[in-house]
Amino acid sequence: MKSNVKNSELKSVRRYLYEKGLKHSLKRHTIAELFFREDKHLSIEELYDKVKKIDPDISFSTVYRALRLFERAGLAVSRRFIDGITKFEPVHPKEHHDHLICVRCGKIIEFKSKKIEDLQKEIARAYKFELLNHRLELYGYCNKCRRGPVNRKP
Amino acid sequence: MKSNVKNSELKSVRRYLYEKGLKHSLKRHTIAELFFREDKHLSIEELYDKVKKIDPDISFSTVYRALRLFERAGLAVSRRFIDGITKFEPVHPKEHHDHLICVRCGKIIEFKSKKIEDLQKEIARAYKFELLNHRLELYGYCNKCRRGPVNRKP
């Protein structure tokens, strides 16, 4: 396996496991490596597919449990999209973007805003939160759907 | 039924139905009245409970379908929380708040930020979106959990 891995996060996993008296298995390590190398959010299924290629003996359950573990350790965040699928994301992705979502046609546009991120940090500070991640979704009509309505279910 | 109802939204429902060649039933009207009177997000179940008190002959399915209809009409937004329950919210609630969520203990704090809302409008404008609603969630450790870890699943 290549070594372009986020070692700091792998260490955090180890530390968390140690603090909780949990064990550090090879499989968990494989999952962690693949997960924290990723930058974008991944469903359990998607990560499972990647994991299988490295070690086919790792089951879906294990991937699922590992992700929930990372989440409890504060190293991952889960979110559920409209399609009903839960996706996980490392807490410090290299690049974070937010979403504009059209409620008519379902189109999704990604955007970034430094200003909004700064305001979020300010708010977190005010409430004494240690900010790990965030989720911002703007819902509305896209340019097309404002005029001639388009239906997702025609 | 009292008349402190958001008539503009009821009219929008009618217009949408007309545009789509759909029919306007009394039951749908009852559901709409109760829904748009609400200010906060409601699960299907919660709205169904309210509806039953007015007209016990309205089924869960009908409430479900009405909410999805409002959504397609751009009058409601649905979101799924971590507990797996989908909640719906009128597109223009009188008062909108966002959430700070502790990833360890699950605590949720509500907050409001005029500045962030303004920035959101700016972004929507840049992408030619007609903004209806938004969802902003900040994830992190709350004040307590930053120090002594607290587990949701001990």
Add this chain to the structure above:
DNA sequence: GCTATTTTTGACATTGCTTTTCATTTTCAA
């Protein structure tokens, strides 16, 4: 390096919410 103890794992079952189905009823336009 062993062994005992505890955690992890895999496969499958179960759960719980959401969505669809279909026969029946209601709406609406002509």
Add this chain to the structure above:
DNA sequence: TTGAAAATGAAAAGCAATGTCAAAAATAGC
């Protein structure tokens, strides 16, 4: 009033997430 199209209720199906439990693997203590 009547017929075609849509809405409805009840129940079933769908589906992702989560729980179960026996077997396997990982540490700690020797």
